[in-house]
Amino acid sequence: VEIIVHNPFVPETVEGWSLLHQTFRIRWPELRRLSAAARVELAAEAVARLRTEINVDLGRTILVQLLGHKGDLMLIHARRSFDDLSQAQLELTQANLFDLLEPTMSYLSIVELGMYEMTAKIHEQLGAQSLELGSEAYESAFDAAMDVQRSRVLGRLFPELPARRHVCFYPMNKRRGEAKNWYLVPFDDRAAMMREHGHIGRGYSGRVNQIISGSMGLDDWEWGVDLFADDPLVFKKLIYEMRFDRASAEYAEFGPFYVGLQFAPSRLADLLDGRTPQLVTHIPAD
Amino acid sequence: VEIIVHNPFVPETVEGWSLLHQTFRIRWPELRRLSAAARVELAAEAVARLRTEINVDLGRTILVQLLGHKGDLMLIHARRSFDDLSQAQLELTQANLFDLLEPTMSYLSIVELGMYEMTAKIHEQLGAQSLELGSEAYESAFDAAMDVQRSRVLGRLFPELPARRHVCFYPMNKRRGEAKNWYLVPFDDRAAMMREHGHIGRGYSGRVNQIISGSMGLDDWEWGVDLFADDPLVFKKLIYEMRFDRASAEYAEFGPFYVGLQFAPSRLADLLDGRTPQLVTHIPAD
Amino acid sequence: VEIIVHNPFVPETVEGWSLLHQTFRIRWPELRRLSAAARVELAAEAVARLRTEINVDLGRTILVQLLGHKGDLMLIHARRSFDDLSQAQLELTQANLFDLLEPTMSYLSIVELGMYEMTAKIHEQLGAQSLELGSEAYESAFDAAMDVQRSRVLGRLFPELPARRHVCFYPMNKRRGEAKNWYLVPFDDRAAMMREHGHIGRGYSGRVNQIISGSMGLDDWEWGVDLFADDPLVFKKLIYEMRFDRASAEYAEFGPFYVGLQFAPSRLADLLDGRTPQLVTHIPAD
Amino acid sequence: VEIIVHNPFVPETVEGWSLLHQTFRIRWPELRRLSAAARVELAAEAVARLRTEINVDLGRTILVQLLGHKGDLMLIHARRSFDDLSQAQLELTQANLFDLLEPTMSYLSIVELGMYEMTAKIHEQLGAQSLELGSEAYESAFDAAMDVQRSRVLGRLFPELPARRHVCFYPMNKRRGEAKNWYLVPFDDRAAMMREHGHIGRGYSGRVNQIISGSMGLDDWEWGVDLFADDPLVFKKLIYEMRFDRASAEYAEFGPFYVGLQFAPSRLADLLDGRTPQLVTHIPAD
């Protein structure tokens, strides 16, 4: 039996949904030349190919109308595996709507909870039991303790994607500069900074939902962040305040930001018609 | 009731218009092949879809002819919400002119006044009243004081976009370098640098109007800056002088610059005809 | 006879397969308009032009379906020479499928084993024999010792590309910063860091296969890394843990990541049909 | 009356022509399919739309055939105002030749003379007269002194663009690094470095002409530099020698270089025919 040795310098993580973000520009001129009925049909066929209903077991796909030139449409696919993500990606290529879409960005990641506090605590407890790091007893006790943690946070690993109007996605790194290098900071200092960071976040609870996903070894940045809020000003206020906490001020590097309006899949035809599509399905379009 | 705790290290901001900048290249060869009448019609239909008249409640859109290859046309949309910006963006995609436009850049932000002086002053006053930071009394008193400030500067939060010929837009960051990091500078030093920065700006009052918008959590830089002037040399002189103040010299990072000539929406057909369109509507075109 | 002087500051390397990675976007709309039979034919003709069967002497080509917008298809060609890689590259351009492919990335490298430990050991042994560095005796003894090493690791220089479902490719550099510069670190410190790095890697043995290739003088980064695993979470866990070892934390710079699903060449038609192609050939497609 | 306060830390500048550089790729295949007569007509119509004759009042446009893939044609427009530059830019879009041009770069700037020596001297003289910085007397005396300087150098502010064969354009910044920051260097040190820099330049007088333009607030770098020489080796020798002076070695950041052959506007048809066009108009083309 192979033993996985838990490294006390590395915070344990637990993982949930596999995520694929995709953004597209829409070819408006070609779309405008179609009849309204044809646009309705395009929308209906595309949505039928995506898994857009809430499904706790299989995951689902949400739709966001983006602001600005980086894209008109963002899809966020949450699935149980990379094979499922692959099928979601391929399914869209088979929609007639795909002829009018130009891919502009994508991001591959896995929902992740970083567990600085628990990592330290479990190592401490096992150390107190005189178990030796790397021994089979230590490591299987560690695994067992982590399993408990994982089941405790299962709902946060496989969350429903929140039905809030405004969505903000951005990737980020922890800095590995020549003078400031997150990965050389002692564990306890990193844990303290993450605590402070989380504390600021909790000041916004109720006003914003956040889903963190890890992308080391998967995409070009280390993490992806999705924020969901009713009021987009919250994105600005939250990120501004966090920029002054040490974890962000000294160690965060931010990639491009993608911001837009989540809408009900059944309203996709509105978007194709040039009308801002609504999130709530029961409001009439005109 | 949730309490929002005001962080004394973070300058308070108050916000106004939601802004979307969009730049486009024009497909001149296709345009030139149209009849002059067709170009007039294209221009009229496009302008009718944009909200170009001054409207203090709903906001409006201004048009700028850009110099250089980054684009031929820049639109600046000021609106009350992201839903309204979305509709402005979509409305343009429905114009026949959109067939001849290639999006090259966009920028999403919210008009912002940073209030270093007031933040310090209110915290000082509440501290002097022996209120405790984070207590309900403190925070609601802070909210009330900020509301007063917000109404005081309301006109600057929802400004008319100035009817000046030359427009300069650029995004910027405060540096978060390994040695020089704005977000680690003590509050009072930052306030002093912003005071000096504002002092230089005031030396140009009357010659230039400036609209600052915040874009943390919204777009790829932290702020957007719009300058409006009758004489474009003022852009160069102002930015050169400011480059030597500490806030800029040590801490500012500048993105690309977009410079052009604002023109009356009713003169869009002139641009499409290859004639520099005028800002003033009553000057005959030829 | 020319003597090649072995530089004791430079770890010796031994080399195997020449590698060419190629990624392509697929033009789905054009592909979808073809009949299913035509897609089967396209796939069969393309695969016939690639050398996809395992061949220890000549090398072979494997196929990977990529996730995200960086490409839909990645080919990894392993060959005995650059002439052979050239022919693999040209052969694909002659396939009818090439009309529907858009190249997005490539990477040229040579499988490499870096031999910090052996380099030090051989220099030490020859020094102990009172041979003088740079003398014909010393250098030919060194060459002979390296030849022994090379034959010892021959299987790792010309490995079969592992038949595992998930593939991750990324290029990387060792940092040459102004303060932290790998190439100025003393040999023994570098060797110690590589030892620690290898130690972490061995903790994942069985769960991941790794092929390192050198690309100095060949492509834009210094090394290419290919990882193969049944579970893609292993990529994330491995790279996260390694980010805290000194060789990575202080000295590694990472390029873009390409992640996807390896599939059997005979299943290429499934991909062209919009169905996730399987790695195992005997599972029926529907 | 508003007083403009002259800042003694900021070197005064005086300004001349507004400049717009534009580069284009030529669509050779389409051009080659035209008849020679059609190419002559295309060239003649395009040149007629540009202001190519020397005109000290209104400015003019020169033509450069670029070497390499950044473009085939560079236009340098010198005009009295941004409105005039705008019209030059628009006029070209109306030429039939524009159908065969792809814009690749542009640069917007204003011819500038930086006056380190005079700035210091005037401040010193006014200080010696016991005038107080910021007082109306001081500032209007300063303005008057600058007016004298401006008229003294008027010819250098509105220079004829030199009729030399080889042209080199590049943009540049003064570094604002974390350790080396031009804008934090004391005025006298900057003045001394600029003196040394100018001294090297004078060693090349007669062999090269230089036009410096300022682009802060106008384009993405701080300055544009145009060099004109009969022998292109002079560009290499001059820039190499200057790279060792302190102003360049420590503080200069260089953008992309655009190098080519200036030619007579009347020879544009030669270029379109695939023959290197000459600068001198009276040499027969074949």
Next chain:
Amino acid sequence: VEIIVHNPFVPETVEGWSLLHQTFRIRWPELRRLSAAARVELAAEAVARLRTEINVDLGRTILVQLLGHKGDLMLIHARRSFDDLSQAQLELTQANLFDLLEPTMSYLSIVELGMYEMTAKIHEQLGAQSLELGSEAYESAFDAAMDVQRSRVLGRLFPELPARRHVCFYPMNKRRGEAKNWYLVPFDDRAAMMREHGHIGRGYSGRVNQIISGSMGLDDWEWGVDLFADDPLVFKKLIYEMRFDRASAEYAEFGPFYVGLQFAPSRLADLLDGRTPQLVTHIPAD
């Protein structure tokens, strides 16, 4: 008479061929649809327009099939002047083959020998003769001494481009960092580092040919490097070993690498047919 003052801090250089590198992607689908005869004709016409025979006076053009997606074809033009390079560039645009080529990169430079040793030696000798730097006597004696040097190395300034199979081109800079800045290093230290650098290079003599060209003031990097070898592994070994010498480890910055197979111009049709073209002309193609 104007005196050119030789700057003792700047190593003298002597110059030879003007070089233009060009890379192109080939439009394979369009090419494949042509008949084999048509491809032969395209190849013959294109080669006839290039000067591909060895010509010591006028220079020539060599052809390289590139590996990877950066391009399929690289041309290296060596000529006596920029006018000649311009004509080579234009001549190709007139070939029918140009319809199937997409330019992807170019590089403009001049073959250069840097003369650290001779610069120091001549200054020393003239100083010993009590001549004064900057005096007419000193500078004309210096010019005369350099002329002697130039004729001594004439063959290396106008070299034949080596007929070796593998070609590697890359541009590079000497670092001008905030802490490590080549241009601030004392002359003698730079000379010592260049000596060490050359020493490593000489260890590869016979196995690799190197042509250095200077591109300051001409293109976006400071130097271009062309390597020619029978075995491409030599590129990797050489560049790896050099990365540890001080000149490279501390001060070199490398641009993108272009690697491929040189082939006989008469074999261009083979490439267009999708067969790796040979360097030697007398080997039959099939």
